[in-house]
Amino acid sequence: MNYFHVDVFSEKPMTGNGLTVVFPNAPLNETVMLDIAKEFKQFETIFLFQDERSSFTARIFTVDEELGFAGHPILGAAAVVHQIYFSHLQTATIRFQLSGRSIEVQSETSKTGYQVVMNQGTPEFITQVESCQYESIAKSLNNQPVDIDKALPLEVVSTGLPYLLVPLKSDLHNVKISIPNFEVFLSNFRAKFVYIFNTETLECRTWDNNGLVEDIATGSAAGPLCAYLVKHGIKAEKEVIRLRQGSFVGRPSVIEGWADSSKGTTDIFIRGRVSFFAQGRLSI
Structure with a gap:
């Protein structure tokens, strides 16, 4: 073959x-x-x-x-x-x-x-995380609750795979999966994976759920994040959103995406x- x-x-x-x-x-x-x-x-x-x-x-x-x-x-x-x-x-x-x-x-x-x-396709907004859960989520990612940008919610969004989206106002250098059984932990929020992003630069990071391998550029996470940014007024419909990922593993990449509802449903394009x-x- x-x-x-x-x-x-x-x-x-x-x-x-x-x-x-x-x-x-x-x-x-x-x-x-x-x-x-x-x-x-x-x-x-x-x-x-x-x-x-x-x-x-x-x-x-x-x-x-x-x-x-x-x-x-x-x-x-x-x-x-x-x-x-x-x-x-x-x-x-x-x-x-x-x-x-x-x-x-x-x-x-x-x-x-x-x-x-x-x-x-059309994004699914699955759930917003209650603020009382922020501390456990921050610690699972080697961060503190103060690092979370409270202007935006932690939310699980899917365009095929459900991601827990975590907005940080701090840089992402120290972020890592720091607890065992992380996939089980995420399932409490109905998420499969996590996607962390800096709210100012839109630099993003994600890993396999063992925290051993960092993904370079994640299209299945970029779609949910673009939908989330438009939903919460950070970006406008049809505006091209540029997400950055991969710099922490030496392969900086740019993912472009946007939302378009001109055909009756809001679809996400990557x-x-x-x-x-x-x-x-x-x-x-």
């Missing part, structure tokens, strides 16, 4: 967030896909099974588990599909079927690779550039 290694939210190879896109030539079970993802050791690996010329069933795996949704794998996969099947076109529309959900992505060629826009690094063939 063929695979491609691309970098997402990236102006050039070996920047941004790495991704492996795999095209199996036969059905694979979950154990094999997880083992392949572990072998590649990217934050995520996406497997594409072609349904029609421009429609694919997608399966996304971290090195720990399968995800029902993720951002940078969909953007990166769209650029790869564009190059393989639609290289003669300036723009291409690709659909992915993922966990019973259809996601439409627009890919456009650029001087450095591809620029891809994903409609993440945009990123994709560059190609390598391709090859798996021997298994």
Whole structure:
């Protein structure tokens, strides 16, 4: 089976967030896909099974588990599909079927690779955290309640994965997951992951729930944060929001997003550039 290694939210190879896109030539079970993802050791690996010329069933795996949704794998996969099947076109529309959900992505060629826009759909505002919980959340992230920007709420928002959004007025250098069983802790707030951001600079950070691996640029978290910033009047509808992530792991990245309700529902769009690094063939 063929695979491609691309970098997402990236102006050039070996920047941004790495991704492996795999095209199996036969059905694979979950154990094999997880083992392949572990072998590649990217934050995520996406497997594409072609349904029609421009429609694919997608399966996304971290090195720990399968995800029902993720951002940078969909953007990166769209650029790869564009190059393989639609290289003669300036723009291409690709659909992915993922966990019973259809996601439409627009890919456009650029001087450095591809620029891809994903409609993440209507955000779900799941819950706002009560202020009495702020201390335990701050301490779980190696911070103090005084570091939280009280002008904004702690809120769980999802465009496919529910993130606990934590606004900080302090810089993010000391932030880390500092308690065991963090995923269980987050489940108390109906969240799967955490996304911390500085309210002035919009610098962001997130990790796997063991706190061992920091993600470089997280499209599935950027969508909820863009929705949150518009909801709370920090940004305007249709304003392009630039989120920064990855500087703490030496791969600074920019994620762009916006909200648009011109078609009757408020949809969240995430945009990123994709560059190609390598391709090859798996021997298994």
